[in-house]
Amino acid sequence: MEILTVVMRKTLNSGLVCNATWDENAVACWPAVPAGDRLSFPCSEVMRYGYRVDSLDLKGIVSRNCSQNGTWGPTNQTDYNACLESLDENLT
DSSP: OHHHHHHHHSOOOSSOEEOOEEOTTSSOEEOOEETTOEEEEEHHHHHHHHSSOTTSOOOSEEEEEEOTTSSEESSSOOBOHHHHHHHHHHHO
């Protein structure tokens, strides 16, 4: 995942960070980021690694927030709703 590689090379300032972690569905590994950052990736980049969807035209963005206190929040979940809607449209 080219985008993820670029983000992983980003130098973290000393201070609070959200640690690198797999999301709750084990679809994507999110890199460590400074507190307060929001990561977003196209569904087509994230979903193709967890599912066999290479030939589908997935639209939408998957995102995750790193709160100011250095925890993935507010619910420690990744929002895949836009990806799932796009996947459903492609399969029907």
